[in-house]
Structure formats: C-alpha cells, structure tokens
Amino acid sequence: MIRIGIIGCGTIGSKIAGHIDRNLKGKAELVALSDKDLQSALKLAGSLRSRPRITDTDKLIKASGLVIEAASAGVSGDIARKAVRSGKDVMIMSTGGLLKGYKDIFALAEKSKARIYLPSGAICGLDGLKGAKRSKVRKVTLTTTKPPEGFSGAPYIVKNKIDLGQIRKDKVLFEGDAMEAMEGFPANINVAATLSICGIGPVDTKVRIIASPGAKRNVHEVEAEGDFGKLTARTENVPSPGNPKTSYMAVLSAIATLDGIMGKAKIGT
Numbered sequence: 001m002i003r004i005g006i007i008g009c010g011t012i013g014s015k016i017a018g019h020i021d022r023n024l025k026g027k028a029e030l031v032a033l034s035d036k037d038l039q040s041a042l043k044l045a046g047s048l049r050s051r052p053r054i055t056d057t058d059k060l061i062k063a064s065g066l067v068i069e070a071a072s073a074g075v076s077g078d079i080a081r082k083a084v085r086s087g088k089d090v091m092i093m094s095t096g097g098l099l100k101g102y103k104d105i106f107a108l109a110e111k112s113k114a115r116i117y118l119p120s121g122a123i124c125g126l127d128g129l130k131g132a133k134r135s136k137v138r139k140v141t142l143t144t145t146k147p148p149e150g151f152s153g154a155p156y157i158v159k160n161k162i163d164l165g166q167i168r169k170d171k172v173l174f175e176g177d178a179m180e181a182m183e184g185f186p187a188n189i190n191v192a193a194t195l196s197i198c199g200i201g202p203v204d205t206k207v208r209i210i211a212s213p214g215a216k217r218n219v220h221e222v223e224a225e226g227d228f229g230k231l232t233a234r235t236e237n238v239p240s241p242g243n244p245k246t247s248y249m250a251v252l253s254a255i256a257t258l259d260g261i262m263g264k265a266k267i268g269t
C-alpha cells in the first residue's frame with residue numbers, strides 16, 4: 001500500500017486524487033493534501049471518499065511514501081529536494097522548476113534511494129529519446145505551435161513589444177535553447193524542461209516557438225537525430241476540461257505514471 005500526498009489541488013492534482021480514490025483501492029491510500037489556497041484543498045477533500053488530512057508541505061512529506069507535486073515551478077525544485085532528502089519518492093509535474101538543479105536532486109536521490117518520477121506530460125517521444133541516448137544523440141529540437149493569443153503576457157513577447165493581434169500567418173517568435181525559452185516563455189517550460197532532462201540537457205536542446213493564427217490546438221513536435229537514426233513525435237493537445245492552460249494529455253500522463261509505479265508489467269522503454 002503506497003501512502004500518497006498531493007501538493008497542488010488544481011486540475012492535475014484533483015484528477016490524480018480522484019483516480020486514487022476511485023480506482024486504486026487496496027494499492028494506494030491518499031493520506032494528505034496541500035495547497036497554498038486552503039479552499040482548493042478543502043474542495044478537493046470534500047469530493048473524495050477517503051479522508052486525507054490537509055497540511056503543509058513538510059508534514060505532507062513526512063506522512064507520505066510518494067509525494068506528488070502538481071502546484072507550480074516556483075516550488076517544485078524545493079519539494080523534490082526535501083522529499084528525496086527524506087528518502088521519499090516524488091513525482092514532479094512542474095518540471096520547469098527542476099531545470100536549474102536537477103543534477104543535484106538526482107544525486108541526492110542516488111544517496112537516499114528515493115525515486116523521482118517525471119511524467120511525459122504534454123509531449124510524446126521520450127520513450128524513443130531514452131533509447132537513443134544509449135548511443136550518440138546529436139540534436140534535439142522542440143517546436144511548439146499555438147494560436148497567437150496563447151503567448152499573450154509571455155516575458156519575451158512583452159520585452160520585444162510583439163503585437164500578437166497583427167500576426168496573420170505562421171510566425172516564428174523565438175528560436176534558442178531550452179534555458180532561454182524558460183526565461184522568455186515560462187508557460188512553455190514544462191515540456192522543454194522534461195525533454196531537456198530526459199535528453200541532452202537544457203543548453204543543447206533547441207526550442208522553436210511558432211504563433212499560428214489558424215491553430216486550434218497546442219502542438220508540440222519533438223525531433224531528435226543521432227546514431228539511432230531520426231525520430232519525430234507530434235502531439236496535438238486538446239485543453240483539459242476546466243483548465244485551458246493544461247493539456248488533457250498532461251493529466252492522463254500523470255495518471256498513467258502513477259499506475260505504472262504500482263503495476264508489475266512495464267510496457268515501453
């Protein structure tokens with residue numbers, strides 16, 4: 001029986017909690033919830049059959065065998081560090097918060113024997129990249145295409161005074177490495193971060209961002225080249241019900257990762 005604590009009771013956290021409550025009886029127990037907005041935690045707790053306690057991050061980590069972070073990139077690095085230092089397994093959704101310190105956190109986990117899980121989230125292709133990395137990988141590129149309004153407020157757009165309303169055909173807004181993309185387009189950071197951490201790191205992973213007035217979905221295209229050959233993985237994401245900023249695939253991927261932790265058969269790389 002895995003004792004699970006969830007930090008962040010929004011779109012992803014709520015779906016995971018519901019899944020544990022409904023489908024993982026006898027395998028997992030939801031023991032604690034935490035959210036900076038108490039009302040979100042209370043609302044989620046009230047919708048569940050189980051009775052998780054609502055508490056702060058430190059107490060949640062203490063009470064859990066597996067900590068699931070679905071809160072924000074501002075706190076995910078700290079949560080990962082604290083959990084693995086205490087020997088607790090941790091699943092991180094806000095992977096952007098790991099980009100600067102992931103090597104240290106992975107080293108801590110080696111020492112404490114804790115496991116770190118980073119779901120694929122809103123992208124596909126990590127399975128191929130993991131295999132490819134066992135030989136030389138020369139190039140990894142992420143191309144993200146969204147409707148222009150999907151980039152509104154991004155620091156890069158504001159700084160360069162780009163008028164998104166004037167874009168009439170597909171326009172490349174940004175090309176650079178994953179670290180630069182993180183600064184300019186923080187809303188895009190999780191996919192770029194997960195891809196970088198899985199593959200060849202944030203400096204060598206290239207990111208291209210395209211505004212497409214005709215786009216109806218957020219599209220992430222991963223391309224990699226190396227000794228294995230070449231791979232292209234394209235994901236056309238629909239928004240999750242209730243939160244247009246989070247792709248439905250990210251929610252599903254988190255649930256599949258949790259099921260994978262408990263399952264005995266591992267399918268795919």
Ligand SMILES: NC(=O)c1ccc[n+]([C@@H]2O[C@H](COP(=O)([O-])OP(=O)(O)OC[C@H]3O[C@@H](n4cnc5c(N)ncnc54)[C@H](O)[C@@H]3O)[C@@H](O)[C@H]2O)c1
Nearest residue numbers: 008010011012035036070071072093094121122190246250
């Ligand atoms: N890996 C991926 O591909 C991927 C995809 C989508 C979203 N995400 C990330 O996963 C996280 C959760 O996404 P979501 O759609 O559920 O977001 P959401 O906004 O629906 O919910 C986030 C919840 O976390 C809470 N929260 C925020 N900061 C917190 C903090 N410091 N401490 C405790 N609680 C805090 C909020 O109050 C909210 O209830 C986000 O950081 C998002 O960027 C990752």
